[in-house]
Amino acid sequence: MPADTSALGASAGRSTPDDQLVLALPKGRILKELRPLLTHAGIEPEAAFDDDNSRLLRFATNVPNLSIIRVRSFDVATFVAFGAAHLGVAGNDVLMEFDYPEIYSPLDLGIGACRLSVAEPADMIEGDDPTRWSHVRVATKYPEVTRRHFAARGVQAECVKLNGAMELAPTLGLCRRIVDLVSTGSTLKANGLVEVEHIADVTSRLIVNRTAFKTRPDEISYWIDRFREAVNARKA
Numbered sequence: 001m002p003a004d005t006s007a008l009g010a011s012a013g014r015s016t017p018d019d020q021l022v023l024a025l026p027k028g029r030i031l032k033e034l035r036p037l038l039t040h041a042g043i044e045p046e047a048a049f050d051d052d053n054s055r056l057l058r059f060a061t062n063v064p065n066l067s068i069i070r071v072r073s074f075d076v077a078t079f080v081a082f083g084a085a086h087l088g089v090a091g092n093d094v095l096m097e098f099d100y101p102e103i104y105s106p107l108d109l110g111i112g113a114c115r116l117s118v119a120e121p122a123d124m125i126e127g128d129d130p131t132r133w134s135h136v137r138v139a140t141k142y143p144e145v146t147r148r149h150f151a152a153r154g155v156q157a158e159c160v161k162l163n164g165a166m167e168l169a170p171t172l173g174l175c176r177r178i179v180d181l182v183s184t185g186s187t188l189k190a191n192g193l194v195e196v197e198h199i200a201d202v203t204s205r206l207i208v209n210r211t212a213f214k215t216r217p218d219e220i221s222y223w224i225d226r227f228r229e230a231v232n233a234r235k236a
């Protein structure tokens with residue numbers, strides 16, 4: 001049963017775009033998994049949200065004081081950290097990379113499960129001893145996480161920032177190793193790479209701007225509770 005949002009006290013016509021709560025959602029694969037959770041939490045975006053041809057970026061919902069923005073996954077964290085959005089959904093890969101102190105992450109949504117790993121060409125593995133590395137050159141979308149991961153054991157990581165298709169980098173001589181997300185492992189396999197180190201497990205989280213949580217505690221707690229119920233219903 002979707003949640004009864006009338007408990008929020010937001011009646012049609014009462015809120016203006018300026019006082020609406022803004023929920024930032026990532027485009028792409030997470031959105032597909034998130035859709036049933038949204039419905040269960042009682043949020044139905046306007047029709048344009050599901051129309052791939054629509055150029056709209058901010059969407060009204062059935063809840064008068066809640067609108068949705070659809071942005072790139074890394075930008076969800078930035079919109080929430082700067083308070084431009086009050087709530088959002090982001091993978092902990094993104095949260096680890098930015099490490100924004102303004103973001104509070106109260107709920108694991110249990111979607112977007114994958115892992116962040118170090119990988120290298122399969123034919124390099126024999127004779128390669130990671131404990132002997134002192135300097136590595138790595139292609140990644142996650143330079144901060146990568147540097148921290150290697151620095152923790154005294155290895156200096158030189159990171160080459162890429163935004164996708166990291167798996168191409170070793171074959172084309174850009175670097176010998178990559179740090180990227182792995183789920184089924186098929187992208188690594190198809191490109192002749194193997195995982196050599198696990199950095200972190202990844203799932204998507206509900207995130208909240210800390211200041212907004214202090215200034216609008218009832219509304220934000222309401223949505224955390226609705227999402228928690230949706231996650232529990234999915235597990236049941």
Ligand SMILES: Nc1ncnc2c1ncn2[C@@H]1O[C@H](COP(=O)(O)OP(=O)(O)OP(=O)(O)O)[C@@H](O)[C@H]1O
Pocket residue numbers: 026027028029030071072073074090091092093094112113114181182183184202203204
């Ligand atoms: N293979 C995967 N399996 C499961 N979850 C994934 C996988 N790849 C990415 N994710 C999760 O989904 C989030 C968004 O990834 P996605 O691939 O949709 O965006 P992107 O194409 O990398 O970024 P952008 O939004 O900048 O185009 C990641 O931050 C991660 O948390």
Ligand SMILES: O=P(O)(O)OC[C@H]1O[C@H](OP(=O)(O)OP(=O)(O)O)[C@H](O)[C@@H]1O
Pocket residue numbers: 163164165166180181182183184185186187188
């Ligand atoms: O282990 P797998 O199941 O193969 O998934 C891993 C792939 O998924 C992600 O890429 P995505 O498909 O999002 O494309 P991108 O490189 O454009 O981000 C990630 O960057 C890997 O390339």
